[in-house]
Amino acid sequence: MQTGFRFNLTPVKEPLGFVKVVEWLTAVLAFGTCGGYTGRNVVSIICGGSSNETLSATFTYPFRLNQELLVESNNTLCNRTVPATHLVGDSSSSVEFFVAVAILAFLYSMMALLVYLGYMHVYRDSDFGPMFDFVLTAVFAFLWLVCSSAWARGLQTVKDATSTAGIESTLALCTDRDVRCEVTDYASMRSLNISVVRNYINQSTVFFHCLLSYTPPFKSLG
Numbered sequence: 001m002q003t004g005f006r007f008n009l010t011p012v013k014e015p016l017g018f019v020k021v022v023e024w025l026t027a028v029l030a031f032g033t034c035g036g037y038t039g040r041n042v043v044s045i046i047c048g049g050s051s052n053e054t055l056s057a058t059f060t061y062p063f064r065l066n067q068e069l070l071v072e073s074n075n076t077l078c079n080r081t082v083p084a085t086h087l088v089g090d091s092s093s094s095v096e097f098f099v100a101v102a103i104l105a106f107l108y109s110m111m112a113l114l115v116y117l118g119y120m121h122v123y124r125d126s127d128f129g130p131m132f133d134f135v136l137t138a139v140f141a142f143l144w145l146v147c148s149s150a151w152a153r154g155l156q157t158v159k160d161a162t163s164t165a166g167i168e169s170t171l172a173l174c175t176d177r178d179v180r181c182e183v184t185d186y187a188s189m190r191s192l193n194i195s196v197v198r199n200y201i202n203q204s205t206v207f208f209h210c211l212l213s214y215t216p217p218f219k220s221l222g
Contacts, residue, residue, distance in 0.1 A: 005118040005119065006118060006119070006120075006121060007117060007118055008117060008118070008120060009117065010120075011116040011117060011120050012113070012116065012117070016116065017113070017116045017117075020109055020112050020113055020116065021109075021113065023105065023109045024106060024109035024110065024113065026105075026198060027102045027103070027105040027106035027109060028102075028106060029195070029198060030098070030099070030101075030102035030105075030195055030198065031099045031102040031103055031106070033191040033192065033194060033195040033198075034061055034095055034098065034099055034151075034191075034192065034195055035061055035099055036061060037060065037061045037191065037192065038058070038059075038060045038061075039058070039059050039060070039162070039187030039188070039189065040056055040057070040058045040059075040187050041056070041057040041058075041162045041183050041185065041186055041187055042054060042055075042056060042057075042183065042184050042185035043055040043056070043057055043070075043167050043181060043182070043183055043184070044181070044182050044183075044184045045077060045078060045173070045174070045179060045180070045181050046179065046180040046181075046182070047077075047078035047079070047178070047179055048078075048177075048178030048179065049178065050078055050079050053077045053078060055070060055071065055077075057070055057087060057162050057167065057183070059087065059158060059161075059162060059187075061095065062091070062092035062095050062096050063089075063090070063091040063092055063095055063154065063158050064090050064091075064092045065086070065087035065088060065089040065090060065091070065157075065158065065161050065162075066086050066087065066088060066089060066090050067086065068086060068087045069084065069085070069086055070085045070086060070087055070167070070170065070171065071083075071084060071085040071171065072084060077173055078173060078176075078179055080173060080176075082171070082172075082173055085170060085171055085172075086170075087161050087162065087166075087170060088161050088166065088169070088170050089157045089158065089160070089161040091151075091154030091155070091157050091158050093150075093154075094147075094150040094151045094153060094154030095151055095154055095155075097146075097147050097150055097151070098147040098148070098150065098151040098154075098195075100147075101140070101143045101144060101147045104140075104143075105140050105143075105144070108136060108140065112133065115129070148196060151195070151196060152196045155189070155192055155193070155196060158189075158192075159189065162183070162186075162187075163183060164181065164182050164183045167181050167183060168181050
């Protein structure tokens, strides 16, 4: 059996290779939509009997909200001295887990595509290749499920902490009877929402690829 590299694009035109290309693209988009994200909500404070105030609730990847300052130390708002106040919550573990799985999936997809495009003749003639591919793909299907669910929960924590209700519960000043706090300008979280939805869809793609890599009739014939 010859084991040398033979470049052949035929596998990516078939389900086994095409689905792996989709997985690779999804992994790229997964960490691309989360890593480096920065959001800013504008909080308007309506003070009874004095001029109104404005605060910025800024949050960035990896969303350690409890380290993000909402009010600097001994700042004066509505004629009241307000101590240093941070946002509430920490979604760093869930989003970092999500990004880590995406990076690992990206690397594995690259390796698998290299095998499909150059060593499909070895892959096809060996029981080890399809089984190894099946096991790793099954592991990634499980990891995508777990990390997507964790990040969906973490993203909801970010949304709750930076909403009007979240700011009111965080900033003691907002509980005063003549003071009203409201988020009047929300940061776009479209990319973060898409990252969650896309990777629930990716689970189905990975599961389908898992079946293709394990079921002999669906193996590449090229």
